[in-house]
Amino acid sequence: MKKREKLAAPLIAVLLGLLVGMIIVIASGKSPVLLISAIVKSFCGFDILAPGPINPRYFGEFIVFSMPLILTGLAVGFAYRTGLFNIGGEGQVMVGALAATVVGILVPLPPVLHAIVCLIAGGVAGALWAFLPGFLKVKRNISEVVTAIMMNYAALYFCNYILKALPGSTQTRTVDLPASALIKSDFLKQITNNSRLHWGILVVILAVIVYHIIIEKTTFGYSLRATGFNAEGARYAGMKVERNVVYAMMISGVMAGLAGAIMVLGTFGYGRVLNTAENYGFDGIAVALVGGCNAIGIFFAGLLFGLLKVAQPLMQSMQIPKDIATIISSTIIMLVAMQNGIIFIMNRLSKKKETAEKGSEQA
Amino acid sequence: MSLFYNMFTITLMISAPIIIAALGGLFSERSGVVNIALDGIMLVGAFVTAAVVVVLDPTGANSKTAILIGLIAGMAAGMVFSLLHAYASIDLNADQTVSGTALNLLAAGITVYLCQIFFNQQRTPAFIRGITRIDVPVLKDIPVLGEMFFKQVHPTFYLTIILVFVTWYVVFKTPFGLRMRSCGEFPQASASMGINVRRMRYFGVLVSGALAGLAGGVMVLTQDVQFTVVTIHGFGFIAIAALIFGKWNPFGVLGAGMFFGFSQTLGFYAKDIPFLATLPTEFFSMFPYVLTIIALVIFAGKSVGPKAAGEIYDTGKR
Numbered sequence: 001m002k003k004r005e006k007l008a009a010p011l012i013a014v015l016l017g018l019l020v021g022m023i024i025v026i027a028s029g030k031s032p033v034l035l036i037s038a039i040v041k042s043f044c045g046f047d048i049l050a051p052g053p054i055n056p057r058y059f060g061e062f063i064v065f066s067m068p069l070i071l072t073g074l075a076v077g078f079a080y081r082t083g084l085f086n087i088g089g090e091g092q093v094m095v096g097a098l099a100a101t102v103v104g105i106l107v108p109l110p111p112v113l114h115a116i117v118c119l120i121a122g123g124v125a126g127a128l129w130a131f132l133p134g135f136l137k138v139k140r141n142i143s144e145v146v147t148a149i150m151m152n153y154a155a156l157y158f159c160n161y162i163l164k165a166l167p168g169s170t171q172t173r174t175v176d177l178p179a180s181a182l183i184k185s186d187f188l189k190q191i192t193n194n195s196r197l198h199w200g201i202l203v204v205i206l207a208v209i210v211y212h213i214i215i216e217k218t219t220f221g222y223s224l225r226a227t228g229f230n231a232e233g234a235r236y237a238g239m240k241v242e243r244n245v246v247y248a249m250m251i252s253g254v255m256a257g258l259a260g261a262i263m264v265l266g267t268f269g270y271g272r273v274l275n276t277a278e279n280y281g282f283d284g285i286a287v288a289l290v291g292g293c294n295a296i297g298i299f300f301a302g303l304l305f306g307l308l309k310v311a312q313p314l315m316q317s318m319q320i321p322k323d324i325a326t327i328i329s330s331t332i333i334m335l336v337a338m339q340n341g342i343i344f345i346m347n348r349l350s351k352k353k354e355t356a357e358k359g360s361e362q363a
Numbered sequence: 364m365s366l367f368y369n370m371f372t373i374t375l376m377i378s379a380p381i382i383i384a385a386l387g388g389l390f391s392e393r394s395g396v397v398n399i400a401l402d403g404i405m406l407v408g409a410f411v412t413a414a415v416v417v418v419l420d421p422t423g424a425n426s427k428t429a430i431l432i433g434l435i436a437g438m439a440a441g442m443v444f445s446l447l448h449a450y451a452s453i454d455l456n457a458d459q460t461v462s463g464t465a466l467n468l469l470a471a472g473i474t475v476y477l478c479q480i481f482f483n484q485q486r487t488p489a490f491i492r493g494i495t496r497i498d499v500p501v502l503k504d505i506p507v508l509g510e511m512f513f514k515q516v517h518p519t520f521y522l523t524i525i526l527v528f529v530t531w532y533v534v535f536k537t538p539f540g541l542r543m544r545s546c547g548e549f550p551q552a553s554a555s556m557g558i559n560v561r562r563m564r565y566f567g568v569l570v571s572g573a574l575a576g577l578a579g580g581v582m583v584l585t586q587d588v589q590f591t592v593v594t595i596h597g598f599g600f601i602a603i604a605a606l607i608f609g610k611w612n613p614f615g616v617l618g619a620g621m622f623f624g625f626s627q628t629l630g631f632y633a634k635d636i637p638f639l640a641t642l643p644t645e646f647f648s649m650f651p652y653v654l655t656i657i658a659l660v661i662f663a664g665k666s667v668g669p670k671a672a673g674e675i676y677d678t679g680k681r
Contacts, residue, residue: 028480085460132656142659145399145460146607149600153652161645276593282468289461321479326472333465334451341455 009339010290010297014304017332021324034318042311060188060195064267066306067204068093071259072284073302074211075126075252077293081215082248083228088133088148089256089281091155092126094274096257098159099125100264101174101271104181105166114180119203119261126257127250129155134249138242144249156277163271174271183266198266203258212295214251224248256281279326283309286329289336305329366635368510370628372496375516378624379523380405380582384602385609385616386530387574392611393534394567395547395560397673399463400448401575402599403470404441406592408579410474412437413487413590423491430494434580441576442569444470449568453561456675467599475592486591493584494519519581524617526574531613543567547669550676560676575599597652604655610667619658626654 022032037048042062045055072089079086086092100122109117129151133144168175183199215221226234227244235241259280264271287305291297308329312322335342384401391398398404412433420429448466451457475485482488499513534540545553546563554560583594601623608622609615630647633639639647 024476028476085464087464136656136660140660142607143603146600146604146659147656149597150604150652150655153597154649154656157645157649161643282464285461285464286468321476323472323476323479326468327476330465330468330472333468334447334457334462337457337461337465338451338455341451341457344456 006292009343010292010301010336013332013335013339014290016335017328020331021328024327025320025324030320034320035315035324038311038314038318038320039307042314043307055193056191057193057195060192060197062303062307062310063201064196064198065310066303067200068259068263068280069283069287069306069309070204070299070302071207071255071262072280073287073291073298073305074207074284074295075255075259075281075288076284077288077291077298078211078215078255079248079252080288080293081228082224082244083231084134084137084245084248084252085145086130086133086148086249086252086256087145087281087285088130088151088253089259089284090277090279091148091152091281092129092253092256093260093263093280094152094155094159094277095129096122096126096260097264097271098162098260099257100181100261101163101177102166104177104265105174105271108178109180111180114178115183115265118181118265119183119258122261122264123254123257126253126255126260128253130249130253130256131246134246137249138245152277152281156274160273163273166271169271169273172273176270177265181265182269183262184269196267198262200262200266203262207255207258208295208299211255211298215295220247256284259284283329286333289333366632368514370625370632371511372515373628373631374621374624375512375520376585376624377627378620379517379520379585380578381598381602381605381623382523382617382620383526383581384575384578384599385605385620386526386613387571387578388603388606389530389534389571389611389613389616390543390567390574391571392567392606392669392672393547394543394564395550395669395671395674395676396449396452396564396568397459397463398445398448398568398571398575399460399603400445400466400470400599401571401602402595402597403463403467404444404572404575405579405582405595405599405602406467406470406474407444408437408441408576409583409587409594410477410487410579410590411440411576412580413490413583413587413594414477414481416490416493416584417488417589420491426492426495430584433584434577437580438573438576441574441579442572445568445572445575448572449565453564453568453676458675459673471592474590478590487589489589490584493588494581517585519585522581527613527617534613544669547672550671551678551680554678564676575602578602601651601655604659607668608658608662611669622658623651623655627651 022035025032025035041047042058045058072093075089076086100118103118103121132151133147136142136147137144163169163174164171166174185199188197189195215225223234223239224244226237226239227241231241283305287298287301291301308325312325315324316322384405388398388401415433415436416429419432420426448462451462452459478484478486494517496515496517498515503509503513534544542553542558543563546558546560550560579595582598583590587594605616605619605623609619630650633642633647
């Protein structure tokens, strides 16, 4: 694939996905203007139906929703570059959140250090949860997809049990974490008109940089990519394929675990008992694929899907079922998956055209 | 003893959709396409079936016809939905896992979206009557076996057994089945023998769509009172696990499906079993999923799946 196509294909997929979303909205008798209006308002607070000043709080909240998506996108992308499909982001996010909550509530530490330890706990928990799918793939040749899905469900119930068992928890949430564990920021809150924006943004930026360095600049990253490209070839070249698979899953788990941790420590400040998964792990798949599995691409794709996610309540309040956002992101995943075939067919068509033109010239 | 019989009939109820969906997966994977979208297709089947039954049978008067039409509609919907996966993975060389995942997400989005458009809520209304249990005359009087298999059992379980035999016959005893299996092992060789690989794979995926759609319909009508987004709660993936655990063989799938059904049932009945009752409820909700992993670890071993399943069909490959 040419470089130009590589850049253009995901963008076209995103536009087509939005188009499909709009067509569905129109087909169900609603106005697509409302859909666009909800998205624009969620971005900067500007209401195109009733123009007024922009409100930075909306922008802050939009970043808050994008941060975990960038991290889960990095998680999926990292595994994908190694030829693995980490569909277990969902569970890894949950155990990451759980570990951060547990350390936050039960382990007293001085400020800053406490928050850092909580973040590390979240990352480690994610890595441990991701270890098993990778390990079973290598040792028993069991699809990491099936194992990871099962572990998502296990994570949901496991986390809920522990969260409810923590001292002072109700059926829906834990007690507030002590201030020393939090990464909330008065400064960021002020400049965004009281949004929940927090220092998790530093974690995200750091993760993007680390991802880029590991994948693109290190020998380890090279051998991971080689494993993903052709596992047998990599094995023949003396690379430790089995080890790479397990490490890649675990690093992927760290990223997803951090997503859970920053949500607890920054966005909410307490542990939440969930009824169902919140789809951060699944949305991460869309983020990674649209971002072409490279760091910068994932960063921007994360912002895009964050926008779709944060706009959901607004859509619902405008009488457009919020599930349209899920329809749009799944359509985008489908289109990105189809891109090779579509490009192939288009090339063949244009070639046919060329030969047809040549033929008519000759005749 | 009656606790055991109760648990057994519940096991039959829970395992039926797992087995039906896994048979669908068997057709798809044997023809060479991994169908990770079973869960999403089941969701679509469940939604369509529940919606049709609710609309056709608002009073509960003619539930039999409504259920029959509902199940057929669910099957058809599953088939149409799986067409997307077939087109993406067979004609457009899409990564089959990615395309399947997209379909799973799309199913969750589109069914709940349509619920809100049609019923103004995030689920369908409750239907008056789902599939009712029956006693089979004569056979129910057989000691032990009668209690286990022929008393208070959903007729869909017998349908499941018939499907297992039909699948076995079609896939393993007919020339057509042999050709289909060859496409999942070495499609280039099949093509050289004049088999239309593309058509075979479309057949496999569409049958898997129809069966998964039916499984979704059966599941919502036997285990639920209405369709919600959690109606299927991962059973499509358990079906895939049953397919692996059953070594891509219909009778293996039957056994594996019953096993997973039983593990789920054990969760429901744990509170009635003295030494299990002290454990927290979350433990039992977790149980079937953990057991699935353990079963895969113990029994999957060296995989014997179709060799070419999941690979993009490259006509030029040798």
